[in-house]
Amino acid sequence: MKRNLFELGFVHLDDLIFHETCDFNRVCRLAGQIRKDGHLKNPVLVTGFSNGSVRPEKNKPGDLSSDEKGKLLVLDGVNRISALKLLGFPDVLVQKTDYSDENVELTSWDHLIFNIKKDELIEKLKRLDLEMYPCGLELQSTNGGLVLREVEGRRTCPERSRRTVDEKMICCLLFRDHSGVVLHQRDSSIESRVKNLYRIIAAYRTSWEIYHSGSNESLLSAFDSFEKSSAINILPIFKKERVCDLASRGVLFPFGVTRFVIPQRVLGLEVSCSVLGDNAPLSEKNLFLKELLSYRVKSKKAKFYQESVFLFNE
Numbered sequence: 001m002k003r004n005l006f007e008l009g010f011v012h013l014d015d016l017i018f019h020e021t022c023d024f025n026r027v028c029r030l031a032g033q034i035r036k037d038g039h040l041k042n043p044v045l046v047t048g049f050s051n052g053s054v055r056p057e058k059n060k061p062g063d064l065s066s067d068e069k070g071k072l073l074v075l076d077g078v079n080r081i082s083a084l085k086l087l088g089f090p091d092v093l094v095q096k097t098d099y100s101d102e103n104v105e106l107t108s109w110d111h112l113i114f115n116i117k118k119d120e121l122i123e124k125l126k127r128l129d130l131e132m133y134p135c136g137l138e139l140q141s142t143n144g145g146l147v148l149r150e151v152e153g154r155r156t157c158p159e160r161s162r163r164t165v166d167e168k169m170i171c172c173l174l175f176r177d178h179s180g181v182v183l184h185q186r187d188s189s190i191e192s193r194v195k196n197l198y199r200i201i202a203a204y205r206t207s208w209e210i211y212h213s214g215s216n217e218s219l220l221s222a223f224d225s226f227e228k229s230s231a232i233n234i235l236p237i238f239k240k241e242r243v244c245d246l247a248s249r250g251v252l253f254p255f256g257v258t259r260f261v262i263p264q265r266v267l268g269l270e271v272s273c274s275v276l277g278d279n280a281p282l283s284e285k286n287l288f289l290k291e292l293l294s295y296r297v298k299s300k301k302a303k304f305y306q307e308s309v310f311l312f313n314e
Contacts (some may be wrong), residue, residue: 006095006266007097008043008093008094008095008096008266008269008293009094009096009286010091010093010094010282010289011072011091011092011094011282012091013081013084013089013090013091013092015072016044016046016071016072016081016092017049017071017073018074018247018252019073019075019244019247019252019258020078020252020253020255020256020257020258021078021252021253021254022078022079022081023079023255023256026079026255027079027082027083027086028083030080030083031083031086034083034084034087034273035087035273038272039270039271039272039273040080040084040092040093040270040271040273042080042269043093043269044076044077044092044093044094044095045074045075045076045077045094045095045265046073046074046075046095046096047072047073047096047097048072048073049071049072049073049244049247072096073099073244075097075099075260075262076260077092077094078255080092084276089273089277090276090277092276093271095265097262099240099244101262103262103263104240104260104262104263105260105262106237106240106243106258106259107237107259107260107261108235108238108258108259109210109211109235109256109257109258109259110211110232110233110235111208111209111210111232111233111256112208112209112210112211112226112229113173113204113207113229113230113232113233114208114229114230115207115228115230116204116207116230116231118175118176118177118230121203121204121230121231122181124203125181125200128183128196128199128200128203130170130183130184130185130196131184132182132183132184133181133182134180134181134182135172135179135180135181135182167188167190167193168185168186168187169183169184169236170183170184170185170197170200171183171197171233171234171235172233172234173231173232173233174231174232175230175231176223176229176230176231183196190246191246193236194246194251194252194253197235197254197257198254201233201254201256204233208233211232235257238257243258264304275288
C-alpha cells in the first residue's frame with residue numbers, strides 16, 4: 001500500500017506523553033505569542049507509543065488517535081503543548097512519523113552559554129563531583145580540519161556522529177579560548193547520565209540558548225557570531241530505543257538535549273485558536289483539516305523542498 005507523504009491530524013492533548021521536560025520561561029513566552037497571534041504555527045511532531053515501545057503503524061491514513069492502551073509520544077513540541085495547556089485548549093495539530101524509519105534520526109542540540117566566566121563555570125562543575133578532564137581544539141594534520149581531543153593523550157572526545165560510543169561521557173564544554181573540559185560519570189547507567197545532565201545544565205540555567213553546531217568548525221564560528229557567548233555545551237547523542245524506554249518509566253530528558261530530524265517535516269501550517277479551542281469532535285476538526293490541505297495544494301500554496309533550506313521567518 002502506498003503511504004501518505006505525511007500524516008497530519010488533530011488529537012487530544014491528554015493523549016500525548018513527553019520524553020523531555022518543558023522550559024517554563026519559554027512556555028510562558030509561547031503562550032503569550034499564541035494569544036497575540038491568534039494561531040499556532042507548525043504541527044507538533046509525534047509517534048505511536050504503547051507499553052514502552054513505539055507502536056506499529058496500523059492506523060488508517062488521517063486517523064492519528066491513540067488506542068486504548070497506547071499514547072502518542074511527543075518528539076518535538078513539548079513547549080508548544082505546555083503553552084496550549086496553559087491557555088486551556090483541548091486539542092493540538094500533530095504530524096505523526098514512523099519512529100522505526102531509518103530516516104528518522106535522533107541527534108542532539110548544543111547549548112550556547114552566555115555571560116558566565118570560564119573559571120566561575122568550572123568551579124560550579126567541580127562541585128558536582130564528576131570526573132573532569134581538560135580538552136581542546138586541535139588542527140588535524142591530515143585534512144586541516146578541527147578535532148576536539150582530550151589532552152595528555154587521553155581518549156578522543158567523540159565527534160557528533162560518534163557521541164554514543166562512550167556511555168560514561170556526559171558532555172563536553174568548550175570555552176571561547178578553545179580550551180574545554182569533558183565530563184564523565186563513574187558508571188554507565190542511562191538514568192545517571194540523564195540526572196547528571198540536569199545537574200550540569202543547572203550550573204548555567206539562567207543564560208543559555210539552543211544551538212546546533214553541526215561540525216567542530218562551526219563551534220568556532222559560534223563564538224564569532226555571538227559576542228557575549230562564553231562556552232558551548234556539546235551534548236551526547238542517545239539511542240532512539242533508549243528515549244522510548246525512559247519515557248515509559250517516566251524518566252524525562254532535560255529540555256534542549258534531544259533533536260529529532262525527520263524527512264518531509266511540515267512547517268508553516270497555521271491553525272487558528274478558534275479551531276484549537278473548539279469543543280467539536282476530532283472527526284470534525286480533521287475533516288476541516290482535510291479540506292484546508294486540499295485547498296492549499298490546489299491553490300499551489302504548499303511547497304516541498306527536497307534540498308536543505310534556511311528559514312528567516314521563524
